[in-house]
Amino acid sequence: MNDAGLPSTPPVLQLRGLHKRFGATHALRGVDLDLVPGQVLALIGENGAGKSTLVKTLTGIHQPDEGEILVDGRPLRLDRVDAAREAGIVAVHQETVMFEALSAAENIFVGRQPLRSGLPGRLGMIDWPRMNQEAQRVLDQVGAGFSATTPVRQLSLAQRHLIEIARALSQQARVVILDEPTAALSQQEIRDFYGLVRGLRDQGLAVLFITHKFDEIFAVCDRYVVLRDGASVGGGVIAQASEPALVALMAGRTIEQIYPPVPGASGEVLLQVQHLSHPTEFRDLSFELRRGEILGFYGLVGAGRSEAMLALMGLNPAATGEVRLDGQRLDIRRPGDAIAAGIAFVPEERQRQGGILGFSVRHNMSLAGLARCARGPWLSPQRESVLAAGMIERLRIKTASQDTPLSGLSGGNQQKVIIAKWLGLNPRIVILDEPTKGIDVGAKQAVYHLIAEMVEQGLSVILVSSELPEVMNLAHRIVVMRRGVAVAEFDRAQAQAEAIVAAASGAQLSPPAGPAAFRPSVQELVA
Known part of the structure; x- marks a missing residue:
């Protein structure tokens, strides 16, 4: 030894x-x-x-x-x-x-x-x-x-x-x-x-x-x-x-x-979701999202978080429930309805669902809003290039050129391109499903700063993450799901790592002595 x-x-x-x-x-x-x-x-x-x-x-x-x-x-x-x-x-x-x-x-x-x-x-x-x-x-x-x-x-x-x-x-x-x-x-x-x-x-x-x-x-x-x-x-x-x-x-x-300071939410309710249910994936999910707020969704794999977000985008047709934006009821039957209402969705599987690897950075950025880059019935390369140039500068995307294939970028920069695709539509709500999956700590830091910039500019963010430090350091409130049900909600100032993990796993913990004053390391969470 x-x-x-x-x-x-x-x-x-x-x-x-x-x-x-x-x-x-x-x-x-x-x-x-x-x-x-x-x-x-x-x-x-x-x-x-x-x-x-x-x-x-x-x-x-x-x-x-x-x-x-x-x-x-x-x-x-x-x-x-x-x-x-x-x-x-x-x-x-x-x-x-x-x-x-x-x-x-x-x-x-x-x-x-x-x-x-x-x-x-x-x-x-x-x-x-x-x-x-x-x-x-x-x-x-x-x-x-x-x-x-x-x-x-x-x-x-x-x-x-x-x-x-x-x-x-x-x-x-x-x-x-x-x-x-x-x-x-x-x-x-x-x-x-x-x-x-x-x-x-x-x-x-x-x-x-x-x-x-x-x-x-x-x-x-x-x-x-x-x-x-x-x-x-x-x-x-x-x-x-x-x-x-x-x-x-x-x-x-x-x-x-690594984690940037996040401005406080305004408190004005923007989105209301009531009794969102699916026959097999989730049931009776209700929550509110405020203007300029990051609402975290935490849970173990299979908790139903991603499936609920797909329902909000009109991608889960068997889902039922009521969705209101600014108090007005939305009828979301397909993704176009959600996009028209100002809701954007960055999926978990960025390489299979978020972007097209063989397409250029420029083409990927214009995919969600081709009409914005058109002159009459034709796509305008000039408008598409102006959109891409603006997003590359705004999000500080590292790419050799607009024509670089998405596959030629690092994981973190691929994620930025996919987020840019939606920001080009000027959405009001951005749903980020596991936005740092498979990327390194430096790329994560860039995504975290981008999220902070979004809410500073007045956007509202739903952050779905299996990384507990992410939701504890970024989200204003945290909804915990287990087996398709929202089982707990925590304000950031009162959130304790042990209580969040216990809610997600169904474990029983003794009542905490007082508000948590720390952010856990990964070693502490898995010990």
Whole structure:
């Protein structure tokens, strides 16, 4: 054991002074990193810090310009993907790519199926019993709970992640890279995934865990390395780290600077929702939204928050209830009715529902209001360009040009473009559903400041978030939902983290002694 209580085991993989350039861009600047068997190393950094480039270098997609990669202390050139696999380095990415019509076993062994041998006329044929047996062994090893012959199209996203990890184990992996593996998982699936990561560690694998979520870092990781602008700027043992210290290393600023001051709401009621119900998703939801207010909606996955917001936009036709704006009843049957009333909606899945990745920044911004950019029946490129230029400047969007595809922007800037699409319509109410999902702390800060600017300009915001610090630091009031029902409401000044979490989960807490005077760290919330 070393001084930090971790086993003193030699690293299986080491990076020493790694540099990588793409033209004028210096993506990696002398990165040092050790991956040790039986330990989980968190790779932490903002978007653009060099994490993706580092993963591609470790998996043989990119080759470093300078520096060394050592496996078991010996220099190794990973000049192709197969070379990384042969060295026992396997990556599991956020987006699983699989053949849905094939079975779990076929996906695990795709491209390297075991073949029959020694039988006349059967040379080169797939050994199906052996393949299924081997696949079942590694699936059982990760606690999959389903058969190797199950078609992938019948499996959930979490189960597909298990197939990816089983594939890594079937290749005798020694290093497993988990790249944002929980981004699309439910809370229960995330907890199950934690157990799986610990299991990989206990089996003696070296795990590189890449995530934006601090609760995951403190829940499963043993050590950390922080990248900023392509360079290693810090590292150490998780047990001796704190969230504020990690944020300061990542962003070059303290956590107190992440959340902006939010002006107070005027108190004048703008939107009234009464008895909003759906046969299966939510029931009897009533609330008010004031002018210039941020109303937070908090709850666990499946609480019905997003479904209720879809109903407000006319996207949940089975919903019933009454909606009033400025005291006048609204009949919202389709999204156009909500948009005409001044309600905008930024959905949770920005890449699938919020924008079109192949379209340019300019075209994405004009999508929601093509009529504003038209001359007669024709779209005016000049008006569209003026709209885009104004929004790029107003929201401080980092893009090479208006014609850059949305896919070419960082996650935080993609989110800004999607918000800009709606702000171009001059809405009165903006619904933000998980607006910082999958983006780093620096991009989150930019979105938080944008939200504060919205309410300062008189807009009202409904903020749906699973991040408790977000709603506690931004929202004037917090509505907590559980199993489709609004079970509690808190004013910001009186909100306590324990009470909010208890309401969301159904746990019972002793009455608090007095108003909370703190904002919790993620470690405190998951302890």
